Amino acid sequence: MQEVTRQIEWNVASWMLAFLYIGSFLALFLSAWRLCRRVSVWRKGCPADIRISLGRALKNVADWTVNRSRMPRDRFAATMHSLILWGFIILLIGTTLVFLEHQTPLHFYYGNFYLIASTILELGGIAFLAGLSMAVYRRHSDRKSSLKPSKLIDGMLYLLIAIGVTGFVVEGFRISVSLPAFEKVSFVGYGLALAARRMFSPIMVPRLHQAFWVVHAALCIAFFAAGTLYFMRHVILSMTTVALQPTRAHGTLRSYAFPTTAETMGSVTTISWKDLLDGDACTTCGRCSSVCPATTAGKALDPRQIVLKLSNLVDRNIAGANDKCSTAFDTISDRELWDCTTCGACVYECPVNIEVYDKIIDLRRQLVDAGRISSGARLSLEGLKQRQNPWDYDPSQRVTWAEGLKVPVFDETPSAVPPESAEWIYWVGCAGAFEPSAQSITKSMISLLRKANVSFVTLGCKERCTGDPARRLGDEALFQSFKNKNLETLRASRVKKIVTHCPHCLNTFKNEYQNHEGEFTVIHHSQLLNTLVKEGKLQFANDGGSKAITFHDPCYLGRHNGEFDAPRDLVKVVPGNQLVEMKRSRDRSFCCGGGGGQMWLESSGQQRIEGLRLAEAVDTGARVLATACPFCKIMLESASTTAGHQDLIQIKDIAEILNEAAKP
Amino acid sequence: MRIAVCLKEVIDARLPLKVDMSAGRIIPTSLESRSILNPADRAALDSAMRLKEQKQATRVEAFSVCGVEGQEALWYSLARGADYAERLGLPIAGAPYTAAALALRLAVGEFDLICCGDETLDNSSAVVGPLLAELMDLPQVTSVVRVRECTETSIVVERGLERGHRELVEMELPGLLTLKPDSAEPHYVSFRRLQEVHTRSIPVRQFELSSADTGLIWPKEAKFAPPRARVKKAFTPDARMSPAERMRTIMAGGLAPQEANSKSPIIEGDPEYVAEQLFRFLKHHEFV
Numbered sequence: 001m002q003e004v005t006r007q008i009e010w011n012v013a014s015w016m017l018a019f020l021y022i023g024s025f026l027a028l029f030l031s032a033w034r035l036c037r038r039v040s041v042w043r044k045g046c047p048a049d050i051r052i053s054l055g056r057a058l059k060n061v062a063d064w065t066v067n068r069s070r071m072p073r074d075r076f077a078a079t080m081h082s083l084i085l086w087g088f089i090i091l092l093i094g095t096t097l098v099f100l101e102h103q104t105p106l107h108f109y110y111g112n113f114y115l116i117a118s119t120i121l122e123l124g125g126i127a128f129l130a131g132l133s134m135a136v137y138r139r140h141s142d143r144k145s146s147l148k149p150s151k152l153i154d155g156m157l158y159l160l161i162a163i164g165v166t167g168f169v170v171e172g173f174r175i176s177v178s179l180p181a182f183e184k185v186s187f188v189g190y191g192l193a194l195a196a197r198r199m200f201s202p203i204m205v206p207r208l209h210q211a212f213w214v215v216h217a218a219l220c221i222a223f224f225a226a227g228t229l230y231f232m233r234h235v236i237l238s239m240t241t242v243a244l245q246p247t248r249a250h251g252t253l254r255s256y257a258f259p260t261t262a263e264t265m266g267s268v269t270t271i272s273w274k275d276l277l278d279g280d281a282c283t284t285c286g287r288c289s290s291v292c293p294a295t296t297a298g299k300a301l302d303p304r305q306i307v308l309k310l311s312n313l314v315d316r317n318i319a320g321a322n323d324k325c326s327t328a329f330d331t332i333s334d335r336e337l338w339d340c341t342t343c344g345a346c347v348y349e350c351p352v353n354i355e356v357y358d359k360i361i362d363l364r365r366q367l368v369d370a371g372r373i374s375s376g377a378r379l380s381l382e383g384l385k386q387r388q389n390p391w392d393y394d395p396s397q398r399v400t401w402a403e404g405l406k407v408p409v410f411d412e413t414p415s416a417v418p419p420e421s422a423e424w425i426y427w428v429g430c431a432g433a434f435e436p437s438a439q440s441i442t443k444s445m446i447s448l449l450r451k452a453n454v455s456f457v458t459l460g461c462k463e464r465c466t467g468d469p470a471r472r473l474g475d476e477a478l479f480q481s482f483k484n485k486n487l488e489t490l491r492a493s494r495v496k497k498i499v500t501h502c503p504h505c506l507n508t509f510k511n512e513y514q515n516h517e518g519e520f521t522v523i524h525h526s527q528l529l530n531t532l533v534k535e536g537k538l539q540f541a542n543d544g545g546s547k548a549i550t551f552h553d554p555c556y557l558g559r560h561n562g563e564f565d566a567p568r569d570l571v572k573v574v575p576g577n578q579l580v581e582m583k584r585s586r587d588r589s590f591c592c593g594g595g596g597g598q599m600w601l602e603s604s605g606q607q608r609i610e611g612l613r614l615a616e617a618v619d620t621g622a623r624v625l626a627t628a629c630p631f632c633k634i635m636l637e638s639a640s641t642t643a644g645h646q647d648l649i650q651i652k653d654i655a656e657i658l659n660e661a662a663k664p
Numbered sequence: 665m666r667i668a669v670c671l672k673e674v675i676d677a678r679l680p681l682k683v684d685m686s687a688g689r690i691i692p693t694s695l696e697s698r699s700i701l702n703p704a705d706r707a708a709l710d711s712a713m714r715l716k717e718q719k720q721a722t723r724v725e726a727f728s729v730c731g732v733e734g735q736e737a738l739w740y741s742l743a744r745g746a747d748y749a750e751r752l753g754l755p756i757a758g759a760p761y762t763a764a765a766l767a768l769r770l771a772v773g774e775f776d777l778i779c780c781g782d783e784t785l786d787n788s789s790a791v792v793g794p795l796l797a798e799l800m801d802l803p804q805v806t807s808v809v810r811v812r813e814c815t816e817t818s819i820v821v822e823r824g825l826e827r828g829h830r831e832l833v834e835m836e837l838p839g840l841l842t843l844k845p846d847s848a849e850p851h852y853v854s855f856r857r858l859q860e861v862h863t864r865s866i867p868v869r870q871f872e873l874s875s876a877d878t879g880l881i882w883p884k885e886a887k888f889a890p891p892r893a894r895v896k897k898a899f900t901p902d903a904r905m906s907p908a909e910r911m912r913t914i915m916a917g918g919l920a921p922q923e924a925n926s927k928s929p930i931i932e933g934d935p936e937y938v939a940e941q942l943f944r945f946l947k948h949h950e951f952v
Contacts, residue, residue, distance in 0.1 A: 368854050369857070371853060378850060381852060382852070386698075386700065394680060396680075396682075475854055475856075477855035477858075477859055481855060
């Protein structure tokens with residue numbers, strides 16, 4: 001009986017082996033050299049704010065490998081990529097086993113191990129080819145417009161398919177010589193072997209085997225050589241971005257303190273090495289762009305392009321090492337950077353955890369430092385500087401909404417309410433204090449808090465902006481000054497629990513005032529109201545009819561702070577209310593267009609983001625569009641006025657909806 | 665080319681003032697921490713800095729006649745990119761004295777161009793610039809709305825006239841410009857830059873401006889009588905008036921409402937009607 005194994009390098013002449021080994025070595029050397037040149041450019045980048053242990057990094061990679069992280073958000077792509085990836089890994093392991101068996105004294109490739117390994121390799125090869133076929137189908141059917149047409153990527157796909165097919169053919173020829181029964185485990189190869197026996201004479205088979213072996217080897221060498229070219233870099237580099245996944249909360253912007261001068265502005269030395277690495281690790285899949293509200297509305301911004309243009313900056317630095325003039329701003333226009341709403345959809349969607357909008361904010365910071373900003377941004381930042389609110393309202397008007405409401409205000413005057421007696425600080429926020437359509441949220445909230453007998457205090461004129469717009473518009477130092485002043489005020493009040501109806505304030509307190517660990521508890525009004533409802537402190541009456549209500553997830557409540565259910569529960573708690581979901585909801589919610597300082601920036605592009613969102617809400621047939629953010633309310637109301645939908649759909653904060661239905 | 669910019673920190677008049685009704689006076693605490701760089705001076709600084717950015721000017725220096733409380737303006741100028749800032753201390757207040765102190769200081773600086781704001785938000789006397797030019801015996805262009813081009817020896821500017829007219833003026837250098845608030849797109853100065861310059865101390869030069877000093881700069885034959893602003897009865901909007909009535913009153917210079925058959929008709933009515941009438945008017949006069 002023939003031994004259950006295979007003769008390694010059967011029919012392989014020594015020149016063929018030499019070709020394989022020398023070619024592979026040269027190709028891998030070329031790839032490594034190309035990568036080293038890029039590494040040398042990354043090293044010029046400024047320090048990145050990354051503190052991560054090796055264990056954590058490995059855990060990130062393991063997590064990603066097992067759970068596939070955000071890949072399953074697109075089922076087809078996830079399946080396709082898993083097939084290619086696992087097929088590739090299995091074949092790589094198989095090839096390594098063959099190499100070990102042949103080139104080292106180890107001897108294991110026989111018997112049951114051989115049978116099992118052969119079967120797995122066969123399955124790996126099929127998966128590999130199936131995944132690649134799906135990729136080709138995906139690129140050529142117009143199903144996904146987010147993919148960029150690229151001859152290089154197409155070429156790479158066909159190259160990999162050719163490697164897979166020739167691999168099977170070589171196997172088939174090898175088996176066809178003796179056709180042992182146990183090789184039936186390599187079912188594809190066995191099938192091909194049977195076909196080869198029928199088609200070719202026994203003399204031809206070894207020759208064809210040699211020819212295909214050389215072709216297969218040449219294709220593999222070509223693949224090794226192309227391994228670090230353009231999008232193929234992601235095979236190696238995306239592992240690093242996954243490993244270095246930021247540990248900070250989703251809504252936290254990273255700090256950046258790299259003062260730039262007019263000479264260095266936008267050069268690689270002002271961009272963190274992580275951003276340059278991210279650019280190179282991008283898979284160019286375009287999922288960030290497919291969910292970006294700015295791109296959807298036809299604005300200049302395309303997040304994938306921002307990432308790729310940083311990779312292009314690395315290219316330009318390699319091409320002209322002495323040319324100091326190449327900066328990120330050569331290719332990235334100011335308009336693109338100012339279009340971002342910081343909704344975070346791109347970061348949620350990126351399969352390899354690239355921090356997309358942090359790059360945009362970092363570049364904004366450079367623009368702001370150079371004074372290159374639009375008048376809208378300038379007025380807002382100067383309003384913040386001089387009047388502590390981004391709308392540039394008179395700061396003494398901060399309490400006019402409370403006229404006649406006898407709202408408890410924390411003040412240093414002894415006659416005022418002693419703050420210690422209050423359980424909560426109700427942080428009104430600039431929108432809630434100044435903007436008429438948000439003032440009604442504040443008033444509803446005051447009424448609800450009173451109905452539920454919650455002891456609370458407001459800070460009145462001591463309140464100032466949390467600094468969120470300053471930070472997102474790119475003036476980091478201004479944000480820091482707000483942070484320090486606000487922490488001082490909050491400490492002076494001696495109240496430890498803060499409730500706010502503004503998700504932007506919530507996010508800033510919770511995620512960006514990092515110093516206050518454990519010092520304050522900050523929650524969103526939807527969360528507090530939900531607790532009050534569950535405790536039975538708020539009761540609701542049915543006003544008669546049933547109403548369909550749709551809920552718009554504010555980015556800074558949902559995606560950035562993970563609160564999707566509290567506001568939905570509140571909508572449903574009022575008898576007669578029916579919650580209908582929009583096409584895009586929860587973590588796939590579509591921004592209202594007001595975040596990231598957009599509230600004060602001039603709108604550009606073909607469509608308005610808030611208009612697109614409102615249309616989606618109208619499509620559900622709901623009569624009320626509920627939201628939980630004053631910015632969303634203002635933006636969507638303006639969209640409603642523009643579209644003339646005031647009679648069709650009402651835009652209300654959940655506090656307003658509850659207050660209307662709450663029993664006294 | 666060296667440019668001097670004259671700055672002043674003023675009370676932000678765009679915010680409502682708190683008035684003590686019984687005493688009829690502004691409550692002083694309501695003026696705290698609401699001073700800003702005078703918008704016209706800011707435009708003067710921005711225009712000068714723009715010339716520096718275009719490599720026309722080599723050095724921009726900022727000066728302010730003020731007390732310590734007013735030096736925020738000088739810090740701002742440093743943050744904006746001025747090469748030097750100096751505070752001129754002066755015990756006497758008033759536009760002529762300010763101009764005299766500036767003239768004494770700027771005479772030693774060999775400046776090719778002096779940029780002043782057209783007028784301040786607080787006193788709106790609009791005389792410091794012109795007085796300064798006269799005292800230094802320099803040519804001057806007032807109410808500049810745009811700096812067009814600049815060479816080593818001359819500068820071309822647009823001057824704003826009444827009713828939106830413009831005048832193109834070329835002036836030989838050295839000379840003095842007074843600039844309108846909207847003559848330059850305001851430049852944003854980041855908080856980091858402001859914080860950075862606040863660690864720098866601003867040099868001070870004290871001026872006594874004794875009669876001997878003033879004698880040096882005011883012509884002997886001219887009697888030193890500083891011009892004084894005379895306040896006329898200003899137009900005060902009356903909430904009872906309709907917008908059209910208010911327009912009539914403003915156009916009549918605050919006197920009795922104009923007659924209905926005057927040259928400039930006032931149209932009153934709903935927007936559609938008004939727009940149609942406006943269109944007819946424009947068409948009649950062949951504007952469209």
